[in-house]
Amino acid sequence: MTAWMKNGGPDSDIVLSSRVRLARNLAHTQFPQRLEGDQGKAVMNQIAQAVETLKPGWQLQWQPLSEVSAIDRQVLVEKHLASPALVQDPVRFEGVVIDPTETVSLMVNEEDHLRLQVFLSGLQLNEAWQLANRLDDELERVLDFSYDANFGYLTACPTNLGTGLRASVMVHLPALVLTRHVPQLFTALAQIGVVVRGLYGEGSDVAGNIFQISNQVSLGFSEEEFIHNLTVVAEQIVGRERNARYLLTQSHALELADRVGRAWGVLTHARIISSEEALRLLSDVKLGEDLGLLTVPGKASFSELALMTRSGYLMKEAGRELSPGERDELRASILQKNLLAHDEGEQ
Amino acid sequence: MTAWMKNGGPDSDIVLSSRVRLARNLAHTQFPQRLEGDQGKAVMNQIAQAVETLKPGWQLQWQPLSEVSAIDRQVLVEKHLASPALVQDPVRFEGVVIDPTETVSLMVNEEDHLRLQVFLSGLQLNEAWQLANRLDDELERVLDFSYDANFGYLTACPTNLGTGLRASVMVHLPALVLTRHVPQLFTALAQIGVVVRGLYGEGSDVAGNIFQISNQVSLGFSEEEFIHNLTVVAEQIVGRERNARYLLTQSHALELADRVGRAWGVLTHARIISSEEALRLLSDVKLGEDLGLLTVPGKASFSELALMTRSGYLMKEAGRELSPGERDELRASILQKNLLAHDEGEQ
Numbered sequence: 001m002t003a004w005m006k007n008g009g010p011d012s013d014i015v016l017s018s019r020v021r022l023a024r025n026l027a028h029t030q031f032p033q034r035l036e037g038d039q040g041k042a043v044m045n046q047i048a049q050a051v052e053t054l055k056p057g058w059q060l061q062w063q064p065l066s067e068v069s070a071i072d073r074q075v076l077v078e079k080h081l082a083s084p085a086l087v088q089d090p091v092r093f094e095g096v097v098i099d100p101t102e103t104v105s106l107m108v109n110e111e112d113h114l115r116l117q118v119f120l121s122g123l124q125l126n127e128a129w130q131l132a133n134r135l136d137d138e139l140e141r142v143l144d145f146s147y148d149a150n151f152g153y154l155t156a157c158p159t160n161l162g163t164g165l166r167a168s169v170m171v172h173l174p175a176l177v178l179t180r181h182v183p184q185l186f187t188a189l190a191q192i193g194v195v196v197r198g199l200y201g202e203g204s205d206v207a208g209n210i211f212q213i214s215n216q217v218s219l220g221f222s223e224e225e226f227i228h229n230l231t232v233v234a235e236q237i238v239g240r241e242r243n244a245r246y247l248l249t250q251s252h253a254l255e256l257a258d259r260v261g262r263a264w265g266v267l268t269h270a271r272i273i274s275s276e277e278a279l280r281l282l283s284d285v286k287l288g289e290d291l292g293l294l295t296v297p298g299k300a301s302f303s304e305l306a307l308m309t310r311s312g313y314l315m316k317e318a319g320r321e322l323s324p325g326e327r328d329e330l331r332a333s334i335l336q337k338n339l340l341a342h343d344e345g346e347q
Numbered sequence: 348m349t350a351w352m353k354n355g356g357p358d359s360d361i362v363l364s365s366r367v368r369l370a371r372n373l374a375h376t377q378f379p380q381r382l383e384g385d386q387g388k389a390v391m392n393q394i395a396q397a398v399e400t401l402k403p404g405w406q407l408q409w410q411p412l413s414e415v416s417a418i419d420r421q422v423l424v425e426k427h428l429a430s431p432a433l434v435q436d437p438v439r440f441e442g443v444v445i446d447p448t449e450t451v452s453l454m455v456n457e458e459d460h461l462r463l464q465v466f467l468s469g470l471q472l473n474e475a476w477q478l479a480n481r482l483d484d485e486l487e488r489v490l491d492f493s494y495d496a497n498f499g500y501l502t503a504c505p506t507n508l509g510t511g512l513r514a515s516v517m518v519h520l521p522a523l524v525l526t527r528h529v530p531q532l533f534t535a536l537a538q539i540g541v542v543v544r545g546l547y548g549e550g551s552d553v554a555g556n557i558f559q560i561s562n563q564v565s566l567g568f569s570e571e572e573f574i575h576n577l578t579v580v581a582e583q584i585v586g587r588e589r590n591a592r593y594l595l596t597q598s599h600a601l602e603l604a605d606r607v608g609r610a611w612g613v614l615t616h617a618r619i620i621s622s623e624e625a626l627r628l629l630s631d632v633k634l635g636e637d638l639g640l641l642t643v644p645g646k647a648s649f650s651e652l653a654l655m656t657r658s659g660y661l662m663k664e665a666g667r668e669l670s671p672g673e674r675d676e677l678r679a680s681i682l683q684k685n686l687l688a689h690d691e692g693e694q
Contacts, residue, residue, distance in 0.1 A: 254676060258618035269612030271605035329601060 009122015074312030260288030356469015421659030509566030607635030
């Protein structure tokens with residue numbers, strides 16, 4: 001299972017996870033979109049060989065996407081281990097490289113030749129950066145990355161130029177949403193170069209009050225400065241969300257308890273539930289748990305429960321394609337089992 | 348407590364209660380609206396004395412409405428033991444006469460001098476009529492009722508002329524509502540002189556899928572014919588509702604289980620609930636219970652639970668006036684206690 005989806009890490013009541021991603025490209029080689037003939041395969045082989053030279057601790061395993069089933073590819077996207085673009089119609093030389101805990105992952109021949117990614121639970125941007133940096137250094141010993149003295153690392157899209165770094169945190173902000181402080185906050189963030197998106201990247205709806213906060217550009221500062229700045233921003237957001245929660249418990253304690261109770265009641269009794277409704281109610285239940293208004297017997301974290309609402313995960317569980325109606329039914333039953341389970345399979 | 352609100356009687360899964368009401372007026376006396384000076388008091392005294400001459404079994408107790416608190420008057424309306432018009436601004440000579448089980452009740456100086464009413468649980472129109480008829484006979488031995496050889500009993504409103512009888516059944520028709528068969532059914536009923544209203548009489552919304560079905564006129568047939576005809580209509584409605592339920596369980600079993608589960612989940616976990624929402628959800632839970640989809644641990648009947656959603660009942664429980672917000676909170680907690688209670692106070 002995905003380690004970073006487990007509860008844990010600093011401020012994990014609000015910061016679900018921290019992610020650091022580095023974009024790298026091989027020198028003297030066209031960007032993936034321009035690759036022709038066997039060039040893509042050559043890139044893939046170079047990277048695969050480099051991964052094999054890594055110290056034993058990394059345990060990274062190569063998965064050519066053309067050999068991964070459509071359902072499993074969808075699950076990779078839902079776990080944020082691959083991008084929708086990469087898994088859409090995979091060709092022979094596209095792939096992912098993932099360690100067993102799914103903390104470290106590489107996408108090969110997506111927009112860039114290599115995208116190296118580290119996920120950790122809670123607010124651990126610096127720790128994620130250290131890990132990514134260490135892996136990047138090891139890979140760079142055997143791979144010649146495209147680098148310009150002026151621009152830094154060269155990337156297919158100019159927004160990734162420079163450090164090639166994108167740092168982001170996934171935050172749960174139900175109280176800021178309830179008190180309608182989100183638009184104002186996000187406008188302020190945009191002015192300091194911080195981007196806010198929904199759970200599944202650009203253009204996706206902000207379901208479950210889960211927001212992805214990241215740096216907009218990767219040029220003009222050092223990696224450490226980007227990481228430090230985003231950490232400070234995340235800490236400020238955490239402070240504001242905590243404050244909004246406190247004010248809500250003071251001014252609307254009963255309404256909050258009602259909302260949380262209803263969400264729990266529906267989640268544990270519905271027989272059909274859409275992903276959107278499920279995520280909305282899970283958000284309310286998590287808020288209730290964080291505020292001590294209810295205790296969820298099940299052991300699954302909010303991130304894990306959110307994953308369980310997704311189509312790919314459900315089809316993987318069922319072992320086959322499912323119609324939307326079948327998914328809504330399975331989703332309700334899986335969520336119920338995981339919310340109510342009393343130490344199933346634990347010592 | 349109100350005996351007819353308990354579950355029981357024939358077809359009580361669908362027919363909540365049967366009611367027979369007789370309108371009577373004293374001869375040589377103006378109708379209540381025209382009474383002046385001490386005339387109202389004189390009517391009241393005549394009726395009170397007549398009640399005292401009744402055989403011991405009736406146990407009817409006189410309650411002058413001017414001595415009943417506003418909250419208790421509202422509860423009388425919610426229990427269908429008095430009309431809203433009667434309790435609005437009661438003057439000294441208006442009152443109700445009720446037996447301890449609240450099966451038999453009399454309204455004095457409402458639209459007519461005397462309105463005699465019998466409530467029984469389930470489909471028991473004939474039994475209710477027999478009881479009403481017996482009481483009417485006993486009263487008529489000492490009271491001189493206004494009667495015309497052509498028109499029968501004379502009443503303040505011409506729609507009650509003749510027998511003075513209004514028979515009605517309270518029916519729960521969730522499946523006919525869900526399958527949208529209600530408008531068609533009610534159009535057909537109107538053509539045979541049967542009126543359909545919501546839970547609280549004319550003009551009230553049809554909350555909780557509870558309908559009151561009654562004869563439109565009281566002239567032109569004998570009491571026994573009216574009772575027989577409405578019983579046949581009620582049996583037909585019961586048949587149609589059962590059929591609609593069967594078809595629903597065949598075609599929409601999962602959707603039904605979902606609806607019932609959600610209703611139960613919300614009712615047992617909400618902390619704030621409006622009367623409208625509560626009645627709607629209670630209707631779903633009753634349907635679920637009738638179809639064997641869930642077992643409600645609490646002992647309260649649907650009619651009793653419906654009464655518990657009402658403002659007057661809640662204020663009576665609280666022992667004081669309540670704001671709408673306070674009512675919504677108390678309603679949620681009282682319903683929860685009564686739905687979940689495991690044999691509280693029972694042997």
